[in-house]
Amino acid sequence: MTIAPLGAMGNGMSTKQHLLAYLKEGKGTWISGESLAHRMTISRSAIWKHIRTLREEGYVIESSQKKGYLLRQSSDLLLVNEIQEGLSTSVFGKRGIHYFRHTDSTNTRAKLFASEGAPEGTLIVAEEQTRGRGRRGRRWFSPSGEGIYTSIILRPSIPPNEAPKLTLMASVAVAEALISMTSLALSIKWPNDIIVNGRKIAGILTEISTEMERIDYVVIGVGINVNTSRKSLPSDIENTATSVLMETGNPLPRNALLRAYLEWLEIYYTTFMTKGFEPVMKRWKHLAGIIGRRISVDLIERIRTGEVLDIDKDGFLILREQDGTVERIISGDVTLLNK
Structure with a gap:
């Protein structure tokens, strides 16, 4: 294969990111260590060290003394470069992503970043939450590497009394993302739960900070049960929770689902800010099916x-x-x- 010179790969990328980009450009073909070392102007031992790091991050990379390296599978960890690759938003996820292997709560982290001036669209993601929260202070089960636990910072120009609408907006975005990625028949339970076959598959927690009768920031936290198995559910939620894996029998790439959520969220947020809440509410009612129940x-x-x-x-x-x-x-x- 032909490998572009280092400068053509774009500014601001680390050596490891350049190496990963080269491997992905290979599209399933072997690339020799000598070729990589020459193009990146680093030693073959340095290439090997970065390969080892990428493997630790979840990338499946084969190696051969004769052939070199072959990327078999990208990482399912919610890494910044994996989230942003193919992300078609304008703002959400483009103004900073903070990734944590472990954190207490992505909402707690997001509020800290927001109070320090983080711009709208800043995203916080974690592989695991030790104190994940739902509404009314309930615990949100957040096993490592199995779900999407993310919070986004918004700074909407709306009165504080309209902030609850953002929860409904986010629930529509989560529902749309799941619909676009799976064949699941789902519904929204007012105001913030996504339900499949009578069990919760996702939830939203919205928190707001106001200052002088105006919104300073809003944090929308989302938890989606993606690849959790039934046997791993705690006994207190085994009859009320579900996941994409449990419902379909197949694991789902978490980065693809997260991208879909961000793209739908930006669509509905832009609609809300420019056209009002009515179009969002119309879609919410269609997905909820609660009227008359x-x-x-x-x-x-x-x-x-x-x-x-x-x-x-x-x-x-x-x-x-x-x-x-x-x-x-x-x-x-x-x-x-x-x-």
């Missing part, structure tokens, strides 16, 4: 039961209770009842 809503201090009349323009749930009383629900845990 009987539900119970846990409001912590009480439980309400009734029929969902609508989701209003602010994204709040309109519930008609059994006695005919109509209530506007701002936040709560929804359980679908039998039709």
Whole structure:
């Protein structure tokens, strides 16, 4: 194969990134160590050290004394270069990605970066969360290398009272990404869960910081169960959680799913900021299928039961209770009842 000279590969790339780019350009062909060393103007032993590092990062690279090196499979780790390769967004994931093998919570990390001035579109990803959080302070099961645990920083020019709409917007983006990558029949459960066959496959946690009646930043955290097996689920969620692997029987490339989510999120965020929330809400209602359903809503201090009349323009749930009383629900845990 013909290998471009080092300078043609672009500025700002590390030696390891250049090497990986060369291997990927090979498209499944062997590349000699001598050729790589000559083109990159480093020693063959240095090439070997970088190959070893790439293998540690999850890349499947074959080696042969006679043939050289062959990239068999890219890494499934949520590495910056793997996320950005083929990412078609304009902003999201293009203004900085912070990658962690382990962290307490991507939302916690994101809020720290946001408070230090990180721009809109900054992404935080982790292979594992030790204190992953869901709504109401619940723990989000985040096993290493099996799911997508990510948070993005937004700085929307909307009033603080419109921030809850961003949760619904994110749930639509997650749903669209899963639909585009799988054949799963899913639905959105108000306000922030993605459900497949009655079990949760993804959830969203939105946190906001305001200053002088305006939004300083919003952090949208997303957890998607991708390649988790049923046997690895903790007993407290084994009957309520699911994953792409459990539903389809096949693992899914996490980087491809993350890219799809970022692309859909940017589409719906741009729509929200330029055309208003109505187009987003229309799609949410279509994916949710909750209108007309009987539900119970846990409001912590009480439980309400009734029929969902609508989701209003602010994204709040309109519930008609059994006695005919109509209530506007701002936040709560929804359980679908039998039709």
